[in-house]
Amino acid sequence: MPRTALIVDDSVTIRQMVSFTLKQAGFGVVEAVDGQDGLERLSAQHVDLIVTDLNMPRMDGIAFIRGLRARPASRHTPVLMLTTESQESKRLEGRAAGATAWLVKPFHPDKLLMVIGKVLP
Amino acid sequence: MEIDLSQFRDTFFQEAAELLETMERELLSLRAGQAGGDTLNAIFRCAHSIKAGARTFGFEAMARFTHVLESLLDRLRNGEVEASAGLVELLLRSVDVLRALIDAAASQSAPPPVWEDVTEELDRALAIPAAPPLSPREPAPDRPAGTEYDIRFEPAPELFRLGLDPFLVLRDLAQLGTLAADADCSRLPSLETLDPETCYLRWRLRLKTAAAMDQIRDAFAFVEDVAAISIEPAAAAVPAAGVAAPVAGAPTTALRSAARESSMRVATGKVDRLIDLVGELVIAQSMAAQIMNGFTAERLPLLREAMAEIERHTRELQDRAMRIRMMPVSSIFGRFQRLVHDTAQALGKQISLEISGEETELDKGVVERIADPLTHLVRNAVDHGIETPAERQQAGKPPEGRLRLTAYHQGGNVMIEVADDGRGLDTARIRAKAIERGLTAAGDELSEEQIHALIFRPGFSTADKISDVSGRGVGMDVVKKSVDALGGAVALQTAPGRGSTVRIKLPLTLAILDGLLLRVGAQTYVIPLVSIVESIRVRREQVRDVAGCGDVITVRQEPIPLVRLGRMFQISSETADPAAGLVVIVEHDGRHWALLVDELLGQQQVVVKSLETNFRKVEGITGATILGDGRAALILDIAGIAAMSRGEGLSNAA
Numbered sequence: 071m072p073r074t075a076l077i078v079d080d081s082v083t084i085r086q087m088v089s090f091t092l093k094q095a096g097f098g099v100v101e102a103v104d105g106q107d108g109l110e111r112l113s114a115q116h117v118d119l120i121v122t123d124l125n126m127p128r129m130d131g132i133a134f135i136r137g138l139r140a141r142p143a144s145r146h147t148p149v150l151m152l153t154t155e156s157q158e159s160k161r162l163e164g165r166a167a168g169a170t171a172w173l174v175k176p177f178h179p180d181k182l183l184m185v186i187g188k189v190l191p
Numbered sequence: 192m193e194i195d196l197s198q199f200r201d202t203f204f205q206e207a208a209e210l211l212e213t214m215e216r217e218l219l220s221l222r223a224g225q226a227g228g229d230t231l232n233a234i235f236r237c238a239h240s241i242k243a244g245a246r247t248f249g250f251e252a253m254a255r256f257t258h259v260l261e262s263l264l265d266r267l268r269n270g271e272v273e274a275s276a277g278l279v280e281l282l283l284r285s286v287d288v289l290r291a292l293i294d295a296a297a298s299q300s301a302p303p304p305v306w307e308d309v310t311e312e313l314d315r316a317l318a319i320p321a322a323p324p325l326s327p328r329e330p331a332p333d334r335p336a337g338t339e340y341d342i343r344f345e346p347a348p349e350l351f352r353l354g355l356d357p358f359l360v361l362r363d364l365a366q367l368g369t370l371a372a373d374a375d376c377s378r379l380p381s382l383e384t385l386d387p388e389t390c391y392l393r394w395r396l397r398l399k400t401a402a403a404m405d406q407i408r409d410a411f412a413f414v415e416d417v418a419a420i421s422i423e424p425a426a427a428a429v430p431a432a433g434v435a436a437p438v439a440g441a442p443t444t445a446l447r448s449a450a451r452e453s454s455m456r457v458a459t460g461k462v463d464r465l466i467d468l469v470g471e472l473v474i475a476q477s478m479a480a481q482i483m484n485g486f487t488a489e490r491l492p493l494l495r496e497a498m499a500e501i502e503r504h505t506r507e508l509q510d511r512a513m514r515i516r517m518m519p520v521s522s523i524f525g526r527f528q529r530l531v532h533d534t535a536q537a538l539g540k541q542i543s544l545e546i547s548g549e550e551t552e553l554d555k556g557v558v559e560r561i562a563d564p565l566t567h568l569v570r571n572a573v574d575h576g577i578e579t580p581a582e583r584q585q586a587g588k589p590p591e592g593r594l595r596l597t598a599y600h601q602g603g604n605v606m607i608e609v610a611d612d613g614r615g616l617d618t619a620r621i622r623a624k625a626i627e628r629g630l631t632a633a634g635d636e637l638s639e640e641q642i643h644a645l646i647f648r649p650g651f652s653t654a655d656k657i658s659d660v661s662g663r664g665v666g667m668d669v670v671k672k673s674v675d676a677l678g679g680a681v682a683l684q685t686a687p688g689r690g691s692t693v694r695i696k697l698p699l700t701l702a703i704l705d706g707l708l709l710r711v712g713a714q715t716y717v718i719p720l721v722s723i724v725e726s727i728r729v730r731r732e733q734v735r736d737v738a739g740c741g742d743v744i745t746v747r748q749e750p751i752p753l754v755r756l757g758r759m760f761q762i763s764s765e766t767a768d769p770a771a772g773l774v775v776i777v778e779h780d781g782r783h784w785a786l787l788v789d790e791l792l793g794q795q796q797v798v799v800k801s802l803e804t805n806f807r808k809v810e811g812i813t814g815a816t817i818l819g820d821g822r823a824a825l826i827l828d829i830a831g832i833a834a835m836s837r838g839e840g841l842s843n844a845a
Contacts, residue, residue: 083199125459139352145388148354154206156213158229170354171413174240176203178247188359188412 073190074098074115078108078134079123079152084175088121091179095186105129109137112144119190120149121182124160132160132167139168148189152177203244204297205454210237211293212525215286219528222279231268234282238264241289252302253292259313260285265405266317281312283529337368339425340407342396346418350390355414357390363410368400397425455555457515465511472504513554513703520598520607521549523562527569531594534573541580541591542573548598553605557677557697561607564670568609568693569594571666576613576691586688588612604679604721605699610692616685618642625651641781643683647671675830678704678719678813682781696721704799704816708792708824709775711756712764715824716788717797717816722829724776724783726791731770744774744785751776751785754836759811765789779833786832799826811835 075097077088089099100117102108104126111117120138124131131151138144148170153161161172171189173182214237217230242257244250264282266272288309295302342364346357364370375393379385400407404422411420479497482490524546535542553561577583577592584590595610618639625631625645637645645651649668670693674681678698685691698704698721706717707726729744734753737743742753753774757764766772766789775786797816802809813828 083202087199127459127463130459146351146354156209165353165416168353174236174243176199176206176240176244176247178243181243185412188363189354189356191356191359191362 072096072098073118074100075119075121076100076102076108076111076117077121078102078105078126078131079121080104080126081123084123084152087179088182091182092121092186095183105131105134105137108134112138112141116143117147119186120144120147121152122149123152124157124164132163135164135167135169148186150185150189200248201454203248204293207241207244207293208290210240211286211290212522213237215283215529216525218279218283218286219532221274222276222283222532226274231264231274235261235264235268248296250292250296252306253289253296256285256288256292256306256310259310259317260289263313263317272316278316281309281316285309285313337399337401340398340400341421341423341425342398342407343394343421344396344411344418345393345420346390346414348389348391350414350417351388353417355417357392357394357414360410360414361394361396364396364398364407367402367406367410368398371397455516455518461511461515465508465515468504468508468511472501472508475500475504509703513699514552516555517552517699518555518558519550519552520558520605521546523558523565524549524596524598527566527596530566530569531573534570538573539579540573540577542577542594543591545593545595546597547595551598551600551605553598553697554699557605560673560677561695561697564673564695565607565609567666567670569596572609572611572613572691576611576615578613600699601696605697607695607697608692609695610690612690615687615689615691616643616646616683617687618685621645638781640682643685644781646683647681647780678721680721704797704826705794706797706816706826707775707794708818709773709788710790710792711760711788712762714760714762715792715818715822716756717795717824717826718775718777718786719826719829720794722777722779724778726773726775729769729774729785734769742769744769746776746785749783751783752836753785753787754832755787757787757789759832759835777829777832779829782833784829784833784836797824797826 073096075092077085077092077099078101079085079088080103085101089101092099097119100111100115102111105122106129108120108122109129112120122131122134126134129137135149135151138147138149149168151161151164151169151172152175153164153172154175164172171185173185214234217226217234217237220226221230221234238257238261242254242261245253245257260282263272267274267278272278288303288306291303292306344357344360346355350357361370361372373395375395376391378391378393380391385391398407407422408415411418414420475497479494479501482494482497486494527546528544531542531544572594577594578586578588580590583592593612595608597606597608597610599606622631622637622642622645625642625648626633628651630645630648630651631637647667647670651668671681674695674697680696682694682696683691684694704717705720707720707723709716709718727746733745735743735745735750737750742755743750744753745751753769755764755767757766764772764787766787769785769787772787772789773791775788775791777784777786797818799814800816801814802812811828811831812825813831814826815823816826818824
C-alpha cells in the first residue's frame, strides 16, 4: 500500500524539492506551509511520515511537533526535521518536542531518502 | 537527477559562505587554544554540509576537495589525528581554497588550480601512518574479513514517543554482516501494568562485520541521544593515534569571496514585530477613517488624536523596517582575526587584535560597502602602523602591538574605530609632505585636525607602497571617498610614537536622512544635518571681499568662504546680499563653508531616492526626496559643493 508523507515548510523551493524526491520514491505527498496548516492536514488524513522545517511563521516547527505528538494518530509517526547547521539548540529543542530524526540543510535528495530509510520500515 | 536544481544554487552559495565563516571562526579558536567541546564536530559538519551541496549540484572539484577535507576532519574529531599547529594552518588554507572554489562555481569559471595542491597536502595528512598506539593492546593486522563486536543497546523508555523503532536499528546492523541478537526482557512488567508506549526491552548483540566503526555507529544515528550504546570489538583494538600533520610552507594568498547580495537572513522575531506594527497602523488608520465619516467640527480633537496615533505607528514602523536590514558588524569584523593573524605572521610582527562592539548593528548596504575600506585600514595598521617587536622594545613598548577595532552607536550614527599603539604620524612631517605635493601652501594656517585630514586627500600618497611619512600608505583617499559616498565621515587622530586612531562615522541607514530643508528661489533643497554647524544672519561688517576668493564671512574670527547656492546651481535667488539673507554654515573635511540661502523651511527626516539610475551625476547633488506636498527636493552633497567652491569640481560655477 502506498505510503503518504506530509511536508511542512514555508519555503516553496524546499517543498517542491522534497515533494519531488518523495514522489519518486513512491510516496503520496501532502504539503503544508506552516505548523498550523500542518496540524490541519493531519486532522484530515493519516500520514506515514512527516518532514518539517523549524523556522516558520504562524506556528514554528517546534510547536508543530509538540502539537502533533499530543494527538493519538500521530504520536508515533516518524518526524524528520530540517535544520541548518547553526541551529544546534533548535535541534535539541525539536528532539525534546518529539522529533525522530533530522536532516541538515542543504541536503542532497539521496540523503533525504537515506534518512527516511532509517526511520521507516 | 531530472529535477532542475539550479534554482537552489544561490541558496547553497549563501549558506556555504556562512558555513565557511563558522569553520574559520572555529579553526581560529582552535588555534588560540580556546576550542570548545563541540568545536571539532562543528568544523566537521561545515565541511560535510558543503560537500553535500557540492555533490547535489555537480561541482566536481568542490566535491572532491571537500570529500578529502571531510575525511581528515572526521579523523580529527575522532581523536585519531592531533590538531597540531601545522594541521590547523593547513585547514585554514583549505577554507581559503573552498572560498575560491565557491566563487568559481558561482561565477561559472574554472576552479583555481591551487585546490589540487592543497588536496594533495590533505591526502598526505590523512595517509601518515599512526604513531605507536597509546593503548596496551596489539595493533590490529590488515582488517580481516570480519571483526566481531559486542554491542549493548539500551533504549530509554520514551523511545517510541519520538517515533523511533528499535527494530530498524537492528535491521540496519544486520545489513552490515551477521547479527546475533539477545533481547533482555527483564524489565517487562505484567500485562496489567504494561504501558504499550514505553520501551522496556534491551539488547545484547554480537555483530560480525567487515564494516568500519563509522558505519556501525551510523546504524544508531538517531537513537544515540536516547539510548545507552556501547560497541566494543570482541577482538583486537583499533590503534589510537596521534599524528603530526606535515607543516605546509607556502604562504596563504588571501582569497576573498565576493559578497552575494541578492538576499539576506532576517530573524523571524523582527519580521513578526513588523507585521504586528502594520496591523496596528491599519487599525489606527481605519479609526481615523471612521472619524472622518460624517465629520463635524466637534470631532476635530478626536481626529487630531487619531492622526497622532498614526504618526506614532508610522514612525515606529519606519524604524523597525530599517532594522530589518540591519546586521551586526561582526559579519565584517570576523574576517579581521584571520587577516591580522596571517599578515602579522608574514611580517614577523606580534599583534593582538581586540574587537569590541561587534554586535553593533548597521544597515546591510553600509556593512557591505565599509568592508573594503576597513580592511584597508586594518592592513595599514599592521603593515605600517605597528612596529616589529625589536623596534617596539627599543621604544620601550611591549613587543606585542595592540590593534583595536571598536564599533558603537552615537547619536544617530554608528562609529567604527581602528586604533593601534604603533608608530603614529608626525604632524609636522604630514604638513611638509602636503606642501611638497601642492595640497596646501606654506603660509596656510591649519589646525592639527586639518593637517591630519590632508592624509585623506588624493595625491597625498604616491603609488609606491613605502611612504616616508612612515605611516599610512596607498589608499587613504579611497577610504575617504567610500566613507563620504556612504554619507559618513572619517578622521584621523595620531601621536608620534604612540599610535593612531582612525574614526569612521556612518549613518545608520542609507535610505533615510535627517535634513534641513531650505529654499533658494523657487527650489527646495535638503542639507544633511550631519554636515551643518549652524545657521546665522550675517551683519554687513562680517562680510569682506577677499581678492581671489570671492566673498568671505568672518564668524568668531574665522574667515569662511561664502557660497551663493543660487549662482552655483544657476537658478535665480532672491538674495544676492549676504546681509539680507540667511547663511548656513556647513562643515566638510575640517573646513567650513557658508551657504547663502533665501529661507529655512525646517528640519525633517527624508527618504533618500537615488537619481543615478536615470540621470547623469551632477556635482553637488546626491539624490532627491519627495516632500509631504508631493514636490521633489534635491539633496545637497556638501563634499561636492566644497569641491566646486574650490574650483575643483566637475562644473566650475563662477
